[in-house]
Structure formats: C-alpha cells, structure tokens
Amino acid sequence: MNEPGGPESEAVIFAVVFSLVLFFILNWAFFQINLNRVSYNLWRPFYNNLRRIKSYNIRNKEPLLLQKTSVREFELFNQAVLDFTNKTQSAYNQLREFTENTAHELQTPLSILLAKVELILKQTELKSEERKELLDIKKTIVRLSGIHKGLNLLSRIRSIQYAGKIAKTDLEVNDIISESLETYEELIEYRNLEVQHNNGIQNRISSNEELVRIMVDNLIRNAIQHNVNEGKISITHQKQGFEISNTGVVNQPMGEDIFSRYHTKSTDDGRLGLGLAIVEAICETLEFSCVYEYRHLQHCIRISWG
Secondary structure, rough: OOOOHHHHHHHHHHHHHHHHHHHHHHHHHHHHHHHHHHHHHHHHHHHHHHHHHHOOOOOOOOOOOOOOOOOHHHHHHHHHHHHHHHHHHHHHHEEEEHHHHHHHHHHHHHHHHHHHHHHHHHHHHOHHHHHHHHHHHHHHHHHHHHHHHHHHHHHHHHHHHOOOOOEEEEHHHHHHHHHHHHHHHHHHHHOOOEEEEEOOOOEEEEHHHHHHHHHHHHHHHHHHHHOOOOOOOEEEEOOOEEEEEOOOOOOOOOOOOHHHHOOOOOOOOOOOOOOHHHHHHHHHHHHHEEEEEEEEOEEEEEOOOO
C-alpha cells in the first residue's frame, strides 16, 4: 500500500493537473478558432462592401452594388450607403447634362453678339469713346466665348471618362509635342522665347490621340502665356513621361490649387485659367499623373504614365 505523499501519489497528482491544464488550453484554443471563424464570416460582407465603396467612382455608369448580409445593422448601413450614392450619382448626372446643354445653347447667341459688334465697328462711324466701349464689349464676348469653349471641352472630357470606353492608338509623344511647338512657333518668336526640346528618348504609348494632343497643346500654351518676354521653355522626355518647365511672371511656387479651375495669378484679364484644369481632367481620364514643382526659378509640370 502506497503511503500518502509517495512518488506514485505525486505522479497521479501531476497527471491530473497536467490533464486539466491541457484540457483548458485545448478548450481555449478551440474557442478562439471558432470565435475567429465566426467573426470572419460575420464581418466578411462588411469588409467586402467597404472595398467596393472605396473603389466606387461617381463617374461610372454602373451603380454601386453591395453584398447582402444577414446582420440587420449591416444591412441598414448598406441601404443608407446605397441611398446616398444613388442620390449623389443622380445629381451628378443632372449637373453633367445641364453643363453639356448649357455649353451647347450658349454658342449661338455668343456668335451672334460677336458678329453684330464686329458689324457695327466696321460699318458705322463712331466716336472714339463709343468705339472704345464697343471694343470692350467685344473683348468681353471673346472672353465668354473662350470660357464656353473651355467648359465645353471639359464637359467632353468628362463625358469620355463617364462612358468608360476610350479609343486608344499607338502614339509618339515626341512627335505630338514637336507638332504643337510648330503650331505656336509665331507666338514663340513674337515673345522671343528660348525653347529647348530634348527629345532623345522616344516616348511611344498606347492612348487616346485626341486627348493627348489637347493635353500637350494646353501645357505648351500655358508655358507660353504665363511666361515673360525673352523667357525660357524646356521640355525633357523620360522613360515614362515628360516634363515641361518655364520661367514665369510669378517667381514663387503657385501652390496646390494650380490645377483648380480659373486659378491664375496672372494679371492678364484675357487668360481664363482653364488650361491646367483641362490637363488634370485628361490625366484623370487617361490614368496619367500630373505633378507641379517649382525648381530653380522655373515652374515645372511633370506628366507620367505606366
């Protein structure tokens, strides 16, 4: 007969304690595994919907689709999000259609006004003050016409982006830039600007030719308009993009709102401030990136893709 406290008794006690500890550890592990599984299955629809909400773009035609869930609170949240996005998309579509219709309807009256003013200036003997007032009116009409064309172009770009189907062809960006420089050659010579076009690297991309040409045209026109007489324009090509830099009237950084519509620090009233807004819209449509920097007393805009 074993005495209490003997080796065999201690072994039994150790076995019992070890079994209890192992039992509690296994139960705890089993509980944690089941808890994680239940939690994962419970929250999976929520995180799936969260990813869909993050990737949702109001310019897409397709409405936001969320995964259904058996959890009442999540379903109420999904319904609130769907109601909000549907109302927002509807308001965006109405605003887009209003902008397109307004841009279309304004063209005819502006053309008529400009033609009548020019007719009066040509055919009527006017006093100097009256002629000056008519010239101011003509200048205002031309400015309105320019704003109309810019807004119409922005509307067209947004419509292409909204449609989601962009026709692409193989393009040589170097050639497009060279052709645009030739278009503005007389203005460049008139302002006595020094242009350096380093086209050693061939930039061949697959993109929409019309939008790329409009983007390049607006960048070069912006570099000319906001430059100083006898200033400099430098165009350098990189493997995945190009950069246009120019001297300017404003010798300080322009700030993050340089791509905002109508933003300009120029004192010239004839400048609309739409060029870089158009560039940004095109970059968003073509999935390019446009970055502004101020280096060595020059304003630099870098366009990148790929």
